Amino acid sequence: MKKILILLVCFILVGCNDKEIKTIIDYNDKVAISYPVTNISEIDDAVTSYVNQIYDAFKNEAKTCKNPELNISYTYKELNDSVLNISLNAYIDTDKKINKLKTFTYDKKTRKFLAMEDLIDDLDALDYDIKKQLLEKYQEADMEYLSNVSYDFFTIDDANLTVYFNPIELNSSKSEFIYLDIPLTSLKLLIDIDKSKNNDSYLNLKKKHIDETDKVVALTFDDGPTKYTDKVLDILKKYDASATFFVVGNKVDFYDETLIRMLREGNEIGNHSYSHKWLTRLSGEAIEDEINKTQMAIKRSTGYTPTLFRPTYGGSNEKLREHVDLTFIFWDVDSNDWKARNTKQIYNNVVPKIKNGSIVLMHDNHDLTVKSLEKIVKQIKDDGYKFVTVSELLKLKELRES
Numbered sequence: 001m002k003k004i005l006i007l008l009v010c011f012i013l014v015g016c017n018d019k020e021i022k023t024i025i026d027y028n029d030k031v032a033i034s035y036p037v038t039n040i041s042e043i044d045d046a047v048t049s050y051v052n053q054i055y056d057a058f059k060n061e062a063k064t065c066k067n068p069e070l071n072i073s074y075t076y077k078e079l080n081d082s083v084l085n086i087s088l089n090a091y092i093d094t095d096k097k098i099n100k101l102k103t104f105t106y107d108k109k110t111r112k113f114l115a116m117e118d119l120i121d122d123l124d125a126l127d128y129d130i131k132k133q134l135l136e137k138y139q140e141a142d143m144e145y146l147s148n149v150s151y152d153f154f155t156i157d158d159a160n161l162t163v164y165f166n167p168i169e170l171n172s173s174k175s176e177f178i179y180l181d182i183p184l185t186s187l188k189l190l191i192d193i194d195k196s197k198n199n200d201s202y203l204n205l206k207k208k209h210i211d212e213t214d215k216v217v218a219l220t221f222d223d224g225p226t227k228y229t230d231k232v233l234d235i236l237k238k239y240d241a242s243a244t245f246f247v248v249g250n251k252v253d254f255y256d257e258t259l260i261r262m263l264r265e266g267n268e269i270g271n272h273s274y275s276h277k278w279l280t281r282l283s284g285e286a287i288e289d290e291i292n293k294t295q296m297a298i299k300r301s302t303g304y305t306p307t308l309f310r311p312t313y314g315g316s317n318e319k320l321r322e323h324v325d326l327t328f329i330f331w332d333v334d335s336n337d338w339k340a341r342n343t344k345q346i347y348n349n350v351v352p353k354i355k356n357g358s359i360v361l362m363h364d365n366h367d368l369t370v371k372s373l374e375k376i377v378k379q380i381k382d383d384g385y386k387f388v389t390v391s392e393l394l395k396l397k398e399l400r401e402s
């Protein structure tokens, strides 16, 4: 009896510590909400009431709207044994499109919510530095706003403190959030960050707004991640561009930080098999094994589950379609980077062939691809295109056809 009692108490304790992701989906009103439930009442109450407040207002406004959409996603990070950081990104499309971002930082030991000044020593110096960077980057930034800027919206990961600003308030014509990454190494932190804490989930905070009339291009990179991938990410970031990376599953564990970075910076990850076998020649069982192992590896490393699939060698047949329950993505512009002998060839294979809605095939395992990339990205951007992920492109195509 005593044993059963102890087991029961253990079960209740373990049960209480379980955190979960709460998901609400309404296909009619195009509502998709997900947020973490920690079973710590103070933070759960704060998060839930914030979500409900947005959801209720949306339900009200959606009644008189033609194509309303509400999407709330989150990042969840345990900074150490005691401090949690939860950020919620709400995209609300009723009469106009709005992005709302809210950060909750909570200390389990003191049972208090923390502000940025509780986390960082000498916030004045940081504040000065941030404003300087904003003024340099966004000439149109509003001085009046800058003098009152508050740091309500931020995330922290193992490498960076990221602060977010509403473009309207910075007087910027951009529609997506403006953000700055500040390396943790340059800051004096008032709390310890435990890097061994897992990254439960980094969903795209840096989602962009795309209008139906925008000219868009989706760059895709196959066969990574590799030692070159971070350089590709650097270039994308420099030009406010995002891309889709079709990764090979067996490399995922080794480059998990690169994958987290991809998502954090607004890129998308797709499935390109586990070991890059020629899938059309495998048995159904072997195909499923290749796909599922990759899905699991990505989910384990980042918390993200891909929805897109690029067949190895671009080969597809009925059997493959039968055994892969993901959206197949091909391309219309082939960089042929793997057989190019210089950067000019890659440039010429891509830039003159770009059309509105193009999907470009590249590989982030080639030195020459990285070397040619900046010129390509810059030119396409100068030609008036926005770089979107494949899922954003699909959504836009759907919108245009409806």
Ligand code: ZN
Residues within 6 Å of the ligand: 222, 223, 272, 276, 312, 313
């Ligand atoms: Zn490939």
